Amino acid sequence: MDIVLQKDCFLQDMAHGPSRRGCCSSFLVNAVLANASMAYPSFHNRYQYWSPHNLAYQFMAEAKRLWELESDTPRLTTIQAAMLMNVNTNMNAMDEIGFNYTKRAVEMATQIGLLLPPRGSSLDGPVNGKQRRKTLSRNFTAWALFNFQALHVYILFEPPLINKPPDVPLPDPATNPEWYGQICLKYPGDTKLHTTHFPYQFQAQCQVRVIMNDMWIERFGSSRQSSPEGGTTMLPSTQLEQTNEFYARLKAWFDSLPDPLTPPRIVFPSQILPHSNYQNILANLYESITPTSSNVEMINTIKQAASCNFETLLRFYYLRHGFSYGDQFLVQPLNTLSFWSLSKVHAIVSQNHEIHEENNSELKATQSTLLLAAKGLYEQSASFYLDRLTLQLLRSKMRPQERNLLESEVLFYDRDYAGHHLPGNQHDKSIKSEENNKKKDGQTGSQTVSDRAGDNKDQGSAEKEPIREVRSKWVVTVRSVDDDPEIHRLQKLVMNNLKLDETFEWSGEDE
Structure with missing residues (x-):
């Protein structure tokens, strides 16, 4: 989970009122509330970002006005x-537009020297509270911005916006937790506050994002050559050497994690997801390397262990926390696990042409993982349209066997969702068939499947979801850090697999 602001400074300046808001503004408050509203479980149809009745839409509209x-x-x-x-x-599903906000943020950071060594007041010595908060917030934000862009260029397969980490020292969380701001939880019926060890978490996040950023500098840097497809590949002479170097750095980071963040101690989503991200990177790292007799065993061991650990972590997340509460940082691992599993299903079936599926334990286990990931996307889709769209894309690539399992085991209580965007308008046919059956029974045909499936009036509006407004360069189905991302971008996959009109002219409303 990425924290973009020093929360103590933000809340303290908010409490002091407009005259002393160096770390708080109306624009920032509206952006925070828009973000929170997207995942608030009491709001129905909160994924419908286009609806003026959606509270997140209203906060975003005001935030956009203030941004101008x-x-x-x-x-x-x-x-x-x-x-x-x-x-x-x-x-x-509009990161092509959204990433412009971060690009402008980096430009602003350069203008005010945010990434340069701290200047002005130190946190040591006599400084007033307002100046101390401003210095704290400034130093924290420098790393928050670097971390944020490092993650986003990684998942979008774009060159880094910042080439080196901030010249701002990260203090020891054990002796200076105030720099980071502590986050504690209080459970019902318990009077104690329980720490989430956020200072350790943020420091570890900064350290691994430096490695991720360096990986992408190498991927898009001078040691690369253009591929015929338009992507870039590393020169063969340096590929294995660089991969081994990054593996060593990642492993050193993992081995040096503080005790609260070690695998036996992690509990919270914000602790589990960095581990899943680490395992995902390891699993992809050697995908483009052609093994030789001297390294094939090492490479296969790393890839298999990382893939197994990645799946285990997401199962652990589900068992501890479930997938029903909106978590914006779940979509990437859930998407990865779902398409990995689907690819494995296809591989198992293609290798066994006369397979008896009901007796194949490997296929059954892989289908179980696929359904778990699909369940996560489905439950997260109540909050986020991106998850909803990703699930539709996943479903379009399934065999009929897995699609039937998905609808019977996951979507059985929401037939409107299960039928949305079926190839060949099968959903429309199923509605007409059910209406005809009801007419034969003497009932009116006005109440459709979608009217009965939901618990509110807007449930049936799923048929009108503006999928054609997708503007996402998110790389969905890629496996290797050296893959050409262009053929894996969400917008292209949606157009190719959900039968969208490629000549559609995008609305400029969100520009």
Whole structure:
């Protein structure tokens, strides 16, 4: 989970009122509330970002208005809010637009010297509370922005926006937790506060994002050559050497994790997801390497262990927390696990032409993993349109066997969703067939499947979802860090697999 602002400074300046808001602004507050509204479980149809009745839509509309007024003036709060605007837009499957917020935030950071060594007041010595909060917030935001862009260029397969980490020292979380801001939880019926060890988590996140950023500098840097498809590949002479170097750095980071973040101690989603991200990177790292007799065993061991650990972590997440509460950082691992599993299903079937599926334990286990990931996407889709769209894409690539399992085991209580965007308008046919049956029974045909499936009036509006408004460069089905991303981008996959009109002219409303 990425934190884009120093929350203690933000809340303290909010409490002090408009005259002392160096770390808080109306724009930032609206961006925060828009982000929170997307996942608030009491709001029905909260994924419908286009609906004016959606509270997230209203906060985003006000945030966009304030962005137009403030985007020309570099401020710390504007940089923080821009990152949140990027996240909010990403979850609407419009990261092509949303990433412009982060690009502008980096420009602002350069203008105010945010990534340079700290200047002015130190946190040591006599400084007033307002100046101390501003210095804390400034130093924290420098790393938050670097972390944020490092993650987003990684999942979008874009060159880094920042080539080196901030010249801002990260203090020891054990002796200076105030720099990071602590986050504690209080459970019902318990009077104690329980720490989430956020300072350790943020420091570890900064360290691994430096490695990820360096990986992408190498991928898009001078040691690369253009591929015929338009992507880039590393020169053969340096590929294995660089991969081994990054593996060693990642392994050293993992081995040096503080005790609260080690695998036996992790509990919270914000602790589990960094581990899943680490395992995902390891699983992909050697995909493009052609093994030789001297390294084939090592490479296969790393890939198999990382893939197994990645799946285990997501199962652990589900058993501890479930998938029903909106978590914006779940879509990437759930998407990865689902398409990995689907690819494995196809491989098992293709290798066994006369397979008896009901007796094949490997196929059954893989289908179980596929359904778990699909269940996660489905439950997250109540909050985020991106998950909803990803699930439809996944479903379009399934065999009839897995699609039937999905509808009987996961979507059985929401037939409107299960039928949405079926190839050949099969859903429309199923509705007409059911209406005809009801007419034969003397009932009116006005109540459709979607009217009965939901618990509110807007459930049937799923047929009108604006899928053609997708503007996402998110790389969905890629397996290797050296794959050409262009053929794996969400917008292209949606057009090719959900039979969208490629000549559709995008609305400029969100530009």
